[in-house]
Each structure stands twice: as C-alpha cells, then as structure tokens.
Amino acid sequence: MPAAVTRRPTAAAHLDRALGAPLDERLAGSFRASVDADRQERFPHELCQEALDWGMAEHLIPQEQGGSLRSLEECFALSRTLSRRDLTATVALGANLLAGLPVWLAGTAEQKDTLAGLLRGGRFLSFALSEEEHGSDVLETGVTARRTASGWRVDGTKWSINNAGHASGATVTARTGDGVRGLTLFLLTRDRAGAGQWAPLPKLRTHGLRGSAFGGIAFSELEARDADVVGRPGQGLEILLHTLQVTRVLVASFALGALDTCLAAAGSFARSRRLYDAPIAELEPVARRLSDAYAELQVGEALAQAACRVAQVRPEQLPLMSACVKYLVPRLANDSIESLSVVLGARSYLAGGLWHGIVEKMRRDCAVTALFDGSAPVNLGVIADHLPALAHARACDEVDDLPAAVFAASADDLPWLDDDDLELVTASDAVHPGLAATREALRRDGHPVAHRGELLDLVVWCEAETARVDDEVRRSAGSAAWRRGGAAYDLAARYSHLHAAAACASRWLARREESTDPFVTSGAWLVLCLRRLVGRLRPGPAPVDDVDRAALARLGETPGPEQWSDHDALREDGGRGT
Structure with missing residues (x-):
C-alpha cells in the first residue's frame, strides 16, 4: 500500500494498454465484446488472440525455459488485469498455465520444450483431472493407463475440463496402480493420437462463462510413451x-x-x-x-x-x-x-x-x-x-x-x-x-x-x-x-x-x-x-x-x-x- 501510484509500468500495465479502453465498443477487449460473446455462448477467440499477440504465452513460460514468467505475483497481476474485461478468456488462458504447472514443476527437459512449443504456437491446453462419476475425488480416478510393450495405453473419459474441444495437449491424470501411489500424470498431445483415440465430447452449457469450452475428452487405447510420464509413475497425486x-x-x-x-x-x-x-x-x-x-x-x-x-x-x-x-x-x-x-x-x-x-x-x-x-x-x-x-x-x-x-x-x-x-x-x-x-x-x-x-x-x-x-x-x-x-x-x-x-x-x-x-x-x-x-x-x-x-x-x-x-x-x- 504505497503512498502514491507507482509510475513504473509493468507487464500488467502493458497488457492493459495493449487491450485498450474497455468502454471502446470497437475493441476485442471491450465490455461490449465480452457481453456479446457471452450471450451467443461463443468462445472469445478475438480477445484471447489479442492477449496472445501481445505476448501472453511468454508469461506462461518460466524464465529458465526462455520465457518471461518470473514470479507468481506478476502472473497474478496479468490474470487480474484480463479478468476485469472477460473471465471467460482469462480462464481459458489460465487453463494453459494450470496444465503446464505440473510440467514446469516436475517434467523433463523434453516435456518442457514440448509444452513451450505448444504455448508459443498459440495452442490451448487442458488440465484433464475431473471425471463425471467421481467429481473431486481424485483417488477414484477411472481413467487408466496400462503398461504395454512400448509404453502405456490410456483409456477412459475426462469431463468438465476447460478447452476440451480445441485442446492441442493435455495433462492427464490416470490410474496406473492401487492406492495413493497408483496415480500417474501424462503430458499427451493430440497430434500423436491415432484415429478415434482422442475424441472431444460436446461442449457443456453453463450459467456462467457461457462462451467457455468446458467439455470432455474420451481416450480410447491412446498410446503413450514412458517419455510422456510427468515425474515418476505413481507420483501423480503428490505433483x-x-x-x-x-x-x-x-x-x-x-x-x-x-x-x-x-x-x-x-x-x-x-x-x-x-x-x-x-x-x-x-x-x-x-x-x-x-x-x-x-x-x-x-x-x-x-x-x-x-x-x-x-x-x-x-x-x-x-x-x-x-x-x-x-x-x-x-x-x-x-x-x-x-x-x-x-x-x-x-x-x-x-x-x-x-x-x-x-x-x-x-x-x-x-x-x-x-x-x-x-x-x-x-x-x-x-x-x-x-x-x-x-x-x-x-x-x-x-x-x-x-x-x-x-x-x-x-x-x-x-x-x-x-x-x-x-x-x-x-x-x-x-x-x-x-x-x-x-x-x-x-x-x-x-x-x-x-x-x-x-x-x-x-x-x-x-x-x-x-x-x-x-x-x-x-x-x-x-x-x-x-x-x-x-x-x-x-x-x-x-x-x-x-x-x-x-x-x-x-x-x-x-x-x-x-x-x-x-x-x-x-x-x-x-x-x-x-x-x-x-x-x-x-x-x-x-x-x-x-x-x-x-x-x-x-x-x-x-x-x-x-x-x-x-x-x-x-x-x-x-x-x-x-
């Protein structure tokens, strides 16, 4: 609580300036655009793209990976700034960070490079944790990953996850064994899935965030490599x-x-x-x-x-x-x-x-x-x-x-x-x-x-x-x-x-x-x-x-x-x- 307004503009200030005045109806970052997209239950592509064009993806990538993310406080300020205009867009881009954090915390160099490439390409990610039958009871996860001669085979459905319909990648929680050590995280990408192995489910209609891409993903015999495991097998719950x-x-x-x-x-x-x-x-x-x-x-x-x-x-x-x-x-x-x-x-x-x-x-x-x-x-x-x-x-x-x-x-x-x-x-x-x-x-x-x-x-x-x-x-x-x-x-x-x-x-x-x-x-x-x-x-x-x-x-x-x-x-x- 400083005595006066701090005059040094930061990333959040630069983002606000790039998006323009929210009362200017011509802009993608305006209240008018936000409300119109919501009433049409339309994903706010334009505002998300404006934020990405400004450089938001770099602020989802830690500095040690060549990005601009240096503190949670700065990330918080950016998210708050965008949320003032449209929570739907913020939550969609926030899902990218949510899906990426397990990789930034415990992933391999290869996984971090893959994730950074997806983000820099303007792609969207899903954090595939919840399931319709089990809600927030993670220990009852029904999606399975079974050992094969070449790696793993993932089967099951994730539900009520953001960006499901247009996700290019997902951090997926799957059961690989019994008990609390039986959960494993995988970083999976859609472009490596075969026909029918990665099937987006219909968009869920919601009272709030009406334009969001909440839905589900059905995995059917999706082949995953050992290199796709985030951390170690069985370390999923801890991560x-x-x-x-x-x-x-x-x-x-x-x-x-x-x-x-x-x-x-x-x-x-x-x-x-x-x-x-x-x-x-x-x-x-x-x-x-x-x-x-x-x-x-x-x-x-x-x-x-x-x-x-x-x-x-x-x-x-x-x-x-x-x-x-x-x-x-x-x-x-x-x-x-x-x-x-x-x-x-x-x-x-x-x-x-x-x-x-x-x-x-x-x-x-x-x-x-x-x-x-x-x-x-x-x-x-x-x-x-x-x-x-x-x-x-x-x-x-x-x-x-x-x-x-x-x-x-x-x-x-x-x-x-x-x-x-x-x-x-x-x-x-x-x-x-x-x-x-x-x-x-x-x-x-x-x-x-x-x-x-x-x-x-x-x-x-x-x-x-x-x-x-x-x-x-x-x-x-x-x-x-x-x-x-x-x-x-x-x-x-x-x-x-x-x-x-x-x-x-x-x-x-x-x-x-x-x-x-x-x-x-x-x-x-x-x-x-x-x-x-x-x-x-x-x-x-x-x-x-x-x-x-x-x-x-x-x-x-x-x-x-x-x-x-x-x-x-x-x-x-x-x-x-x-």
Missing part, C-alpha cells in the same frame, strides 16, 4: 497437490478482477445517480455497501499477494495459505458483487444497462471461481485438517515469522518455484504472528497512529478469537466424528478470516514507515480491513464514519475503465486499491 496449492492462489485473481469491474461500475453509478437532491453514494445504505466491498477487495489483495510470495520464499506455508486464499477470496468477491448489485438495482439486470450489462456477466462468471481447483468444502477440509497442528504449535510457541519480503511494498528476484521445496502440510501458521507484532508496535512505538485505540481493540479481539478456535479444536479434534462434522468446517471458515486479518496486519506493519499517505499512516486502511473481517465473524451495527468516507473518497479517485489503458493510472502490482 497434483503441489500444483493445486499454486493454482488455488491464482484463481483468486479471477475473483478480484471481477470485483474490480463491479466495484468500478457500482461506484460510478452511485456517484452519478441522484435521488433526494444528492448522489445516492451519500445515502448511508449505499455508502456502507461500497465501503464494505472496497474493504473486501483490499483484504483479498493483501492475502493473495502474500500467498504469491510465500510460494516462492516459504513454500512450506503454502498448503495452509493457498486453502485460505481459495476459500476466502472468491467468497469475499462473490458476496461483494451480490451486495453491489443491490446498489445498481434494476440496472444490474438490464441487458443493455450500465456498461453493456457487464456486471450481470461478472456476477455469474465470478460465482464459478468458488468451484475451481477445489470447492469451498474441499478447501475448508484442508484448513480443518491443519487446525490441530496449528493450535499445538501456538501453544508450544513453535511458530516462526515470515521474511519481510512477503509483506513489503515490492519484492524482486525471488527464487522460482521448486517442486522439491513444496510440502503437503503446514506445521505452523507463520502469518499469524503478525497480529502480535502489530499489537506490540501499537503499544510501544512512537508513530502517530490516529486510530491506535480501535486498532488495538480489533487486533486483540482477533488474537482472542484465535485462542477460542484453538481451544475448541483441542476439545473436539480428538473425536473420530469431528472431521466429518459441520463444526470442523465452521472453525475452518472462522480461521480463514483470522488468517486474513493477520496478513493485513503484517502488510500494514511492513509498509507504514515508508508511506506518507495519511490513510495508511493513521491506521485507517487496517481499521477498514479488520472491521470488515471481524464484522463477518461478529455481525453488528456498522454506521458509516470517517474511515468509510476516506475509503469511499479513495474509491472515487481510483482509475476507472476509461483510464485502464493509461500506464500512469496503474499500480505496479496490478492492484486498484491502497
């Missing part, structure tokens, strides 16, 4: 779990991009629409919805950016953090978009309404983000599995702090992802100490913090609530039925909010000294974020006050779609907030 930790964080970029657009639309409408001789933005119920949505955007950005960096500097924290990001950020975004639709009223439903009806499309599209890379129950289950160990680590004071780079205003030259460094579980929550550090700083340092008293109350409440969650976990987790009961999931949901509160506190603490922005130095930014998170856990009256009015003023100053193609209007990290 998948590592991959999903990363992609769960990146899915949050879809949700934040959609919220960016909906908040810009609702804010613009509220400032221009007049009732009772004043803009409706001055009505307290409207102001409350706008301020809350802005706060949730800030929380989501703070948590997701920290997770992007954690993946590269403290990857053992990623199993917990990615699940918190994936559960909470789409939830915050979807709740905010629903609330902003109330501000727009009937105009949120008009097909030719504000900005060509983009809010209604974003509303449907963003809802799907809660399902990608593990639904909310899946991610709450991951968090619940961690809770006993996290409570024990805090009780024994066995929690390490995170490096300063995780929350600093900028972090350059972070090491790239290494599959050997990724873990399957997190032993302690290294984000949580940010609450205690913030409490001590507020009590002891001499910085002028106008909101010191309220900040202390909010931070202390979050710490006390964490202790209550820990106590409940210690009382209940010993029961065999606890993990399958609703209480475990409720505690996991609460913990995700507290984890986000610690991330926000750490971000503010790390950045306030270098800032000259009163919204930051006064503590107002952190008050805004913590109030919102605490309010979700402890609902109560929330009258609009000076903190909310300051947030609304910042929202009014945030560059709208008219300026999205202007370098000087863009934040370095792709964000739109503080």
Whole structure:
C-alpha cells in the first residue's frame, strides 16, 4: 500500500494498454465484446488472440525455459488485469498455465520444450483431472493407463475440463496402480493420437462463462510413451497437490478482477445517480455497501499477494495459505458483487444497462471461481485438517515469522518455484504472528497512529478469537466424528478470516514507515480491513464514519475503465486499491 501510484509500468500495465479502453465498443477487449460473446455462448477467440499477440504465452513460460514468467505475483497481476474485461478468456488462458504447472514443476527437459512449443504456437491446453462419476475425488480416478510393450495405453473419459474441444495437449491424470501411489500424470498431445483415440465430447452449457469450452475428452487405447510420464509413475497425486496449492492462489485473481469491474461500475453509478437532491453514494445504505466491498477487495489483495510470495520464499506455508486464499477470496468477491448489485438495482439486470450489462456477466462468471481447483468444502477440509497442528504449535510457541519480503511494498528476484521445496502440510501458521507484532508496535512505538485505540481493540479481539478456535479444536479434534462434522468446517471458515486479518496486519506493519499517505499512516486502511473481517465473524451495527468516507473518497479517485489503458493510472502490482 504505497503512498502514491507507482509510475513504473509493468507487464500488467502493458497488457492493459495493449487491450485498450474497455468502454471502446470497437475493441476485442471491450465490455461490449465480452457481453456479446457471452450471450451467443461463443468462445472469445478475438480477445484471447489479442492477449496472445501481445505476448501472453511468454508469461506462461518460466524464465529458465526462455520465457518471461518470473514470479507468481506478476502472473497474478496479468490474470487480474484480463479478468476485469472477460473471465471467460482469462480462464481459458489460465487453463494453459494450470496444465503446464505440473510440467514446469516436475517434467523433463523434453516435456518442457514440448509444452513451450505448444504455448508459443498459440495452442490451448487442458488440465484433464475431473471425471463425471467421481467429481473431486481424485483417488477414484477411472481413467487408466496400462503398461504395454512400448509404453502405456490410456483409456477412459475426462469431463468438465476447460478447452476440451480445441485442446492441442493435455495433462492427464490416470490410474496406473492401487492406492495413493497408483496415480500417474501424462503430458499427451493430440497430434500423436491415432484415429478415434482422442475424441472431444460436446461442449457443456453453463450459467456462467457461457462462451467457455468446458467439455470432455474420451481416450480410447491412446498410446503413450514412458517419455510422456510427468515425474515418476505413481507420483501423480503428490505433483497434483503441489500444483493445486499454486493454482488455488491464482484463481483468486479471477475473483478480484471481477470485483474490480463491479466495484468500478457500482461506484460510478452511485456517484452519478441522484435521488433526494444528492448522489445516492451519500445515502448511508449505499455508502456502507461500497465501503464494505472496497474493504473486501483490499483484504483479498493483501492475502493473495502474500500467498504469491510465500510460494516462492516459504513454500512450506503454502498448503495452509493457498486453502485460505481459495476459500476466502472468491467468497469475499462473490458476496461483494451480490451486495453491489443491490446498489445498481434494476440496472444490474438490464441487458443493455450500465456498461453493456457487464456486471450481470461478472456476477455469474465470478460465482464459478468458488468451484475451481477445489470447492469451498474441499478447501475448508484442508484448513480443518491443519487446525490441530496449528493450535499445538501456538501453544508450544513453535511458530516462526515470515521474511519481510512477503509483506513489503515490492519484492524482486525471488527464487522460482521448486517442486522439491513444496510440502503437503503446514506445521505452523507463520502469518499469524503478525497480529502480535502489530499489537506490540501499537503499544510501544512512537508513530502517530490516529486510530491506535480501535486498532488495538480489533487486533486483540482477533488474537482472542484465535485462542477460542484453538481451544475448541483441542476439545473436539480428538473425536473420530469431528472431521466429518459441520463444526470442523465452521472453525475452518472462522480461521480463514483470522488468517486474513493477520496478513493485513503484517502488510500494514511492513509498509507504514515508508508511506506518507495519511490513510495508511493513521491506521485507517487496517481499521477498514479488520472491521470488515471481524464484522463477518461478529455481525453488528456498522454506521458509516470517517474511515468509510476516506475509503469511499479513495474509491472515487481510483482509475476507472476509461483510464485502464493509461500506464500512469496503474499500480505496479496490478492492484486498484491502497
């Protein structure tokens, strides 16, 4: 949260400029084009091609492979930027990264060259994991790969996978044996398949992302080589779990991009629409919805950016953090978009309404983000599995702090992802100490913090609530039925909010000294974020006050779609907030 807009344009800023102003109806990156393609259930070829012509493929290829992908944070910013215009296009191109990550993490040099060639050729890929009969239960995978004299023979059907109809390659999960060591990943290409061995199934019609190419692929006696195995035979589940930790964080970029657009639309409408001789933005119920949505955007950005960096500097924290990001950020975004639709009223439903009806499309599209890379129950289950160990680590004071780079205003030259460094579980929550550090700083340092008293109350409440969650976990987790009961999931949901509160506190603490922005130095930014998170856990009256009015003023100053193609209007990290 720097004091002023950073003027150095980055890849996300260059992409925005290349795509042009989204209110210019002539452009492939316009809201008009996005909505029209959606209504016709047509794949957004033009926008995808614009992004590829700009150089998006190079940003899906790591630098060590000769590409431009140097950090998850930059990838996140690019995805968020494109998502503001059309989630359908972003999700299609995002599937290329999802399919490629297992190869970048664990593939051979030959596989990486093959993958880079496909991407540079403008081809699309599928991540062929899910199946109609088994859903997210990966251990029940029905697609098989059986040994032959020359390699493997793949049979079975993958379903509800993106880019299925036009995929030139796919990362395929297949069963090669029994149990958790019986799953293997293959990188398969369509051009090597014989007649009838690779058959795309009809496109699935969807409520959101209507133009997407979700469908299935039926494999019939498809010949695969040993050289097509990603990693080792039987290592598939481990590579998948590592991959999903990363992609769960990146899915949050879809949700934040959609919220960016909906908040810009609702804010613009509220400032221009007049009732009772004043803009409706001055009505307290409207102001409350706008301020809350802005706060949730800030929380989501703070948590997701920290997770992007954690993946590269403290990857053992990623199993917990990615699940918190994936559960909470789409939830915050979807709740905010629903609330902003109330501000727009009937105009949120008009097909030719504000900005060509983009809010209604974003509303449907963003809802799907809660399902990608593990639904909310899946991610709450991951968090619940961690809770006993996290409570024990805090009780024994066995929690390490995170490096300063995780929350600093900028972090350059972070090491790239290494599959050997990724873990399957997190032993302690290294984000949580940010609450205690913030409490001590507020009590002891001499910085002028106008909101010191309220900040202390909010931070202390979050710490006390964490202790209550820990106590409940210690009382209940010993029961065999606890993990399958609703209480475990409720505690996991609460913990995700507290984890986000610690991330926000750490971000503010790390950045306030270098800032000259009163919204930051006064503590107002952190008050805004913590109030919102605490309010979700402890609902109560929330009258609009000076903190909310300051947030609304910042929202009014945030560059709208008219300026999205202007370098000087863009934040370095792709964000739109503080």
